[in-house]
Amino acid sequence: MADTTTRAKLRWGLIDVIVVVFALVPVLWIASLSFKTPATLTDGKFWPREWTLDNYKTIFDTDQFVRALVNSIGIALIATLIAVVLSAMAAYAISRLDFPGKRLLVGVSLLIAMFPQVSLVSPLFEIERQLGLFDTWPGLILPYITFALPLAIYTLSAFFKQIPWDLEKAAKMDGATQGQAFRRVIAPLAAPGLFTTAILVFIFCWNDFLFAITLTSTERARTVPVALSFFTGESQFEDPTGAICAAAVVITIPIIAFVLFFQRRIVSGLTSGAVKG
Amino acid sequence: MSRRAPLSENKKAERKLGWLLCAPAALVMVLVTAYPIIYSVWLSLQRFDLRFPDQREFIGLENYVTVLTNEFWWTAFGVTMLITVVTVAVELVLGMGLALVMHRTLVGRGIVRTAALIPYGIVTVVAAFSWRYAWTPGTGYLANLFDGSAPLTERASSLAIIMLAEIWKTTPFMALLLMAGLALVPEDLLKAASTDGATAWQRFTKVMLPVMKPAILVALLFRTLDAFRVFDNIFVLTNGGNETSSVSMLAYNNLIRGLNLGIGSTMSVLIFITVAIIAFVFVKLFGTAAPGSDDGERR
Numbered sequence: 339m340a341d342t343t344t345r346a347k348l349r350w351g352l353i354d355v356i357v358v359v360f361a362l363v364p365v366l367w368i369a370s371l372s373f374k375t376p377a378t379l380t381d382g383k384f385w386p387r388e389w390t391l392d393n394y395k396t397i398f399d400t401d402q403f404v405r406a407l408v409n410s411i412g413i414a415l416i417a418t419l420i421a422v423v424l425s426a427m428a429a430y431a432i433s434r435l436d437f438p439g440k441r442l443l444v445g446v447s448l449l450i451a452m453f454p455q456v457s458l459v460s461p462l463f464e465i466e467r468q469l470g471l472f473d474t475w476p477g478l479i480l481p482y483i484t485f486a487l488p489l490a491i492y493t494l495s496a497f498f499k500q501i502p503w504d505l506e507k508a509a510k511m512d513g514a515t516q517g518q519a520f521r522r523v524i525a526p527l528a529a530p531g532l533f534t535t536a537i538l539v540f541i542f543c544w545n546d547f548l549f550a551i552t553l554t555s556t557e558r559a560r561t562v563p564v565a566l567s568f569f570t571g572e573s574q575f576e577d578p579t580g581a582i583c584a585a586a587v588v589i590t591i592p593i594i595a596f597v598l599f600f601q602r603r604i605v606s607g608l609t610s611g612a613v614k615g
Numbered sequence: 616m617s618r619r620a621p622l623s624e625n626k627k628a629e630r631k632l633g634w635l636l637c638a639p640a641a642l643v644m645v646l647v648t649a650y651p652i653i654y655s656v657w658l659s660l661q662r663f664d665l666r667f668p669d670q671r672e673f674i675g676l677e678n679y680v681t682v683l684t685n686e687f688w689w690t691a692f693g694v695t696m697l698i699t700v701v702t703v704a705v706e707l708v709l710g711m712g713l714a715l716v717m718h719r720t721l722v723g724r725g726i727v728r729t730a731a732l733i734p735y736g737i738v739t740v741v742a743a744f745s746w747r748y749a750w751t752p753g754t755g756y757l758a759n760l761f762d763g764s765a766p767l768t769e770r771a772s773s774l775a776i777i778m779l780a781e782i783w784k785t786t787p788f789m790a791l792l793l794m795a796g797l798a799l800v801p802e803d804l805l806k807a808a809s810t811d812g813a814t815a816w817q818r819f820t821k822v823m824l825p826v827m828k829p830a831i832l833v834a835l836l837f838r839t840l841d842a843f844r845v846f847d848n849i850f851v852l853t854n855g856g857n858e859t860s861s862v863s864m865l866a867y868n869n870l871i872r873g874l875n876l877g878i879g880s881t882m883s884v885l886i887f888i889t890v891a892i893i894a895f896v897f898v899k900l901f902g903t904a905a906p907g908s909d910d911g912e913r914r
Contacts, residue, residue, distance in 0.1 A: 452894050597736050601725065
């Protein structure tokens with residue numbers, strides 16, 4: 339018996355290793371490239387033979403990257419904040435209140451979740467040009483909020499349904515209004531769910547490439563994924579590989595941090611929003 | 616039931632609050648999607664090239680004829696379909712495996728889950744660059760395995776690499792959705808089947824799969840629609856060269872490089888219709904499996 343469990347553990351351990359290697363190799367590879375010197379960059383070895391931080395110095399010396407990084411952080415944070423506030427309000431209503439039109443809202447967010455984003459590229463391009471939103475932060479924040487909302491509403495509704503709502507009833511019996519009950523009692527209980535949702539929304543905004551490349555044209559609002567793709571086209575005489583890899587590693591750091599510290603939350607957030615019923 | 620009399624007042628307040636709380640989210644979602652898609656239909660009926668704004672005029676369905684008789688469009692459509700079907704099929708199998716590993720492994724569950732979340736979270740463009748350099752002759756560890764040829768300069772191998780990059784990136788998402796379904800499988804049922812002499816495969820097909828069916832359908836629907844939008848990986852890996860453009864790449868090229876809003880919008884509308892058809896077929900085939908569709912019945 340003990341023998342079989344040891345063997346089962348060994349087998350699972352082996353499978354685990356395969357999964358981990360498969361998941362990590364592309365990330366390690368780009369990190370490895372970012373530490374290679376120009377001379378060894380094209381040696382085709384997986385690990386660097388000579389280590390250097392020059393690529394990182396280069397990108398932080400260029401305005402192009404630093405501006406894009408500021409844009410990425412600013413746009414993603416603002417979009418996340420607004421999306422979480424709006425979705426928290428809607429999710430509370432969906433999970434707690436009884437009102438006509440609720441199913442319609444759930445249906446609409448489902449449709450938006452399935453909406454092909456590329457279909458919006460042409461009209462948004464023209465609308466934003468007319469409104470003066472083209473190549474600005476709000477011009478990107480708006481579509482990001484829109485497409486983050488369905489995910490955020492589902493995740494939060496799922497979280498909200500698990501909250502012990504009797505506390506709300508108790509607060510109302512003590513004379514609190516529905517609004518007060520929401521702010522004083524429920525909001526603190528909902529904080530973990532809000533936080534998880536915020537992480538998921540941030541990852542979504544941080545990741546976007548399609549809107550960022552079509553709705554921006556200069557460094558004013560260009561985010562890092564787009565700036566990365568432009569590193570390539572411009573310098574034909576200097577190999578931009580090292581710089582691209584360094585920049586890629588920099589924008590991967592927040593993702594790795596989220597995943598390392600909040601793995602449980604992210605998994606529960608994604609799975610709870612997915613299957614309800 | 617006990618508080619029927621004072622409820623009508625409360626009920627009204629509750630309705631009002633409900634609408635009030637939902638209004639901002641609903642408004643944003645509708646304004647940023649419904650209005651542009653309608654506007655896009657309007658634009659698609661015009662000759663509208665930003666390089667020649669004077670020639671702007673209403674031309675009916677001429678743009679649709681232009682696009683639908685264009686071989687580039689159909690090539691891109693075929694490429695998109697191929698990528699969608701192959702990646703979703705492979706991901707369903709791999710994702711199921713990964714979901715089982717994440718759910719049932721006896722050791723290192725946290726580590727496996729953390730590792731699996733990395734492809735999910737990483738910026739697609741970053742991952743795409745990693746694959747591109749991996750397959751670049753001279754630079755890449757993978758290219759050198761294959762006698763230093765340049766796979767990203769040939770159509771078939773380029774498409775294979777695009778699909779590999781897509782599968783690597785989105786299998787964890789598929790697995791997470793499937794894992795949500797796995798969690799619904801009653802442990803007792805598996806034990807009972809096991810004591811009755813069911814093999815692992817029988818337990819999987821006869822016990823797990825039926826319970827997981829709704830989760831599988833949701834995962835398939837979302838991944839199919841997501842795969843159909845493939846853009847980032849192609850942009851970085853081949854930039855659409857060697858006939859590897861997806862419909863999204865083509866729409867982008869017509870808009871940003873060609874500055875042709877009329878044609879770009881026509882493609883937008885066609886993609887929208889295609890996605891709507893896919894979604895409709897899924898929902899028709901599988902009924903109420905979609906998330907949220909049960910919400911009204913709960914209370």
